[in-house]
Amino acid sequence: MRVNVSRIIFCLLLLSCILPGAAVAYATPESIVASGNVYVSRAVYDPGVFFSGDRGTVTVYVTNGNANKSVVVNHATIGDKNIRLTSNSYETSANIGPLQTQTFVFSLATDAIEGTYYPIFSLGFRDAESLYYPAVVKIDNTPLDLSVVDKLDTFTQGMKKTINVLVANPRNNNVTNVALEVTGDGITANPERIFIGELGTKAKVPVNVSITPEKATTVLLTLTYNNGDNPHQTTLELPVAFGVDKKQADPVISYVQVTTEGGIYHVTGDANNAGLETANTVMVTALAPAVPQDPYKTYVVGALKPDDFGSFEVTFTAGPGNTSIPIELSYKDTDGNIYRSVQDVKISSSGVSVSPDDGGFSKMLPVAAAIVIILIFVGGWVYNLRRNRQ
Amino acid sequence: MPGMDAIITVSATVGDLIMTFVIWLIAAGVFYLISFLFKGQGSFNRVLEIVGYGYLPQVAGSLITVVAAVILIPGISVPTLTKAALEDPAMIEQVTKAFMHDPAMMMLTQITTLVSIVFMLWSAHIWIFGMKHARGLSPRDAAVCIGVPIVLYVLYLTYNLGVM
Numbered sequence: 001m002r003v004n005v006s007r008i009i010f011c012l013l014l015l016s017c018i019l020p021g022a023a024v025a026y027a028t029p030e031s032i033v034a035s036g037n038v039y040v041s042r043a044v045y046d047p048g049v050f051f052s053g054d055r056g057t058v059t060v061y062v063t064n065g066n067a068n069k070s071v072v073v074n075h076a077t078i079g080d081k082n083i084r085l086t087s088n089s090y091e092t093s094a095n096i097g098p099l100q101t102q103t104f105v106f107s108l109a110t111d112a113i114e115g116t117y118y119p120i121f122s123l124g125f126r127d128a129e130s131l132y133y134p135a136v137v138k139i140d141n142t143p144l145d146l147s148v149v150d151k152l153d154t155f156t157q158g159m160k161k162t163i164n165v166l167v168a169n170p171r172n173n174n175v176t177n178v179a180l181e182v183t184g185d186g187i188t189a190n191p192e193r194i195f196i197g198e199l200g201t202k203a204k205v206p207v208n209v210s211i212t213p214e215k216a217t218t219v220l221l222t223l224t225y226n227n228g229d230n231p232h233q234t235t236l237e238l239p240v241a242f243g244v245d246k247k248q249a250d251p252v253i254s255y256v257q258v259t260t261e262g263g264i265y266h267v268t269g270d271a272n273n274a275g276l277e278t279a280n281t282v283m284v285t286a287l288a289p290a291v292p293q294d295p296y297k298t299y300v301v302g303a304l305k306p307d308d309f310g311s312f313e314v315t316f317t318a319g320p321g322n323t324s325i326p327i328e329l330s331y332k333d334t335d336g337n338i339y340r341s342v343q344d345v346k347i348s349s350s351g352v353s354v355s356p357d358d359g360g361f362s363k364m365l366p367v368a369a370a371i372v373i374i375l376i377f378v379g380g381w382v383y384n385l386r387r388n389r390q
Numbered sequence: 391m392p393g394m395d396a397i398i399t400v401s402a403t404v405g406d407l408i409m410t411f412v413i414w415l416i417a418a419g420v421f422y423l424i425s426f427l428f429k430g431q432g433s434f435n436r437v438l439e440i441v442g443y444g445y446l447p448q449v450a451g452s453l454i455t456v457v458a459a460v461i462l463i464p465g466i467s468v469p470t471l472t473k474a475a476l477e478d479p480a481m482i483e484q485v486t487k488a489f490m491h492d493p494a495m496m497m498l499t500q501i502t503t504l505v506s507i508v509f510m511l512w513s514a515h516i517w518i519f520g521m522k523h524a525r526g527l528s529p530r531d532a533a534v535c536i537g538v539p540i541v542l543y544v545l546y547l548t549y550n551l552g553v554m
Binding site (some may be wrong): 092364366367370371372373374377378381384385389 | 500503504505507508511514515518530533537541543544547548551552
């Protein structure tokens, strides 16, 4: 009987060594109340809105709302069948002090279709039941928007044209590393790549790209960006067709007058812009066989807005026998392309510009009149002599 | 060169005045010589006299020409030659050609030529009667004597009108 008592005492002592720890793991009314004051203050996803197939992270902030009591947590995880956890769960004990916040970071992946999902975050307490929190996340496959604002009707071979592109972010989260790349067979783009950087939600950025096509082709605009750490891209095809731009500047020469002074021809007139765009740096000069002479070898009219006009004067010499001289009119568009047009100006020998040659009629009329007068005179005398003879 | 214009103007005026008398003499001489072919009789002075009378209609013709010139000359573009151009024969030729082909100048030339033809034939009409009496020619011979050179002359003027 003494042995049994000693054994019982030994067991009690052994339990007394173990009990201090085991006694704390037991749920008590106080620990349950304390765990009730622990809450998820927020859950932040990166990216904020997922594409289907994206990978990302979620950071869950757990706050201990107790003013003077710590809580011990020993398990944390998140996920469901649509939002898969790709990192490990938290399986170690952690103490969250009074009014302190503990973060839990998880890696996630999803292949779900568009929609709103509620993966459950669960947090296990040592001295109480677990905490469950639906951390809402959206999956939206809307890409960034890429559009040409001022689309050109036509291009001209070898001529640079600027296209205005608008990059917009219709998503509900920011995207980063946004860049626009311009490629195409037979084109030269400047710049070929434009880095835009971060683009906030609902934000838009205008981008200008100059394109010089050498042949009819298709320009591919590729917009690349990152949603979190996930690369995405949007493309836009822009057909390049050659033709005459209906809106381009169209300077024409009118009211041309030609005079001579000291053997030098002076051609004056007006350069009118009959187009719908501004003609910059309009210049007028005479081409061969004319030899430009001072003081107006080349006349710079300047910029001509639509329906505007400017006077010009060019001076040159021309060898004998030249009845018309080509006058070249050149201008630059807003991209610096140089356009040239040539218009023949008649220089009569008198140095006065004349319209189509009517010399045939004007020369023959007085000749005919003279012949008639002579015939009347001769005929009259012949008739008179014959009558006198009779 | 200063004063050059005045010298040119005076020279041209005096030259024209002298040429009028020279042509009068030449015309009288030509008619006188041709009349020899028809055995004309009469002095050269008489021929000179009737040729002078025959010129009278051409005074009226000159008045018409002056009116036409007053109207048309302001419209003629007269080239101004620089010193360098004056030393270049090709340039002078080109400028002269340009001046003569000025539309206003061409019109003035046509009008003066036609007026000259009309009044020259009028003068010829007078000359025929004058030669008939001055050299004792038949009407036919006088007409041939005056008509042939005058018609040739006006045909020459007409030709110039065509090739102008």
